[in-house]
């Protein structure tokens with residue numbers, strides 16, 4: 203059974219007198235233990251698609267099923283709850299909270315959710331961030347910030363990880379290291395993950411590849 207499934211997703215934006223058809227009849231799925239990549243040029247609709255997957259944006263039509271549940275049918279409160287407890291987000295620029303120490307970036311998320319807390323400092327240490335626990339984000343390199351963002355995305359033991367161009371601000375070596383951490387965590391913890399990217403250099407790490415072009419999505423690698 204897929205963790206996430208999209209059925210006939212259409213997204214239109216108004217564009218003056220016309221409509222901009224950003225996503226056209228998109229079908230997609232990702233299974234437990236699978237790391238999927240969606241590739242496509244800038245402006246192809248990757249972020250829009252990922253935002254819909256994460257229940258941060260409603261499609262014009264079509265359905266988004268998380269663990270077989272149609273999240274479009276849920277109340278705003280229930281959607282917020284799902285975003286907090288079932289989905290982990292990783293963004294291009296980390297989006298760490300500037301006034302929280304690294305250690306507290308994870309504890310803060312644990313505090314507002316209702317999952318059994320796991321030892322977040324231990325996880326940061328395992329990711330080589332032990333010496334950064336009491337630092338603020340602005341003291342960290344881009345690669346370190348992305349490792350914190352990954353740890354934060356996994357801290358609530360979500361079923362689904364969504365990553366939007368996680369390597370965009372990194373050089374190719376750091377980018378590969380960061381995506382490798384996502385891959386290993388997905389496989390070890392049997393999660394599902396979707397990464398949108400235009401960075402072809404990290405595609406050796408994923409299990410399936412989909413391509414989006416002119417609003418249409420097709421699978422290009424099993």
Ligand SMILES: Nc1ncnc2c1ncn2[C@@H]1O[C@H](COP(=O)(O)OP(=O)(O)O)[C@@H](O)[C@H]1O
Nearest residue numbers: 215222224242243244245246247248249250251
């Ligand atoms: N909030 C919005 N309102 C209107 N148009 C938007 C909005 N967000 C994205 N778009 C348009 O949707 C298209 C796809 O954007 P996006 O999903 O950001 O692509 P990508 O992430 O692949 O670069 C672009 O033409 C963009 O201008």
Ligand SMILES: [Mg+2]
Nearest residue numbers: 248249250366
């Ligand atoms: Mg984008």
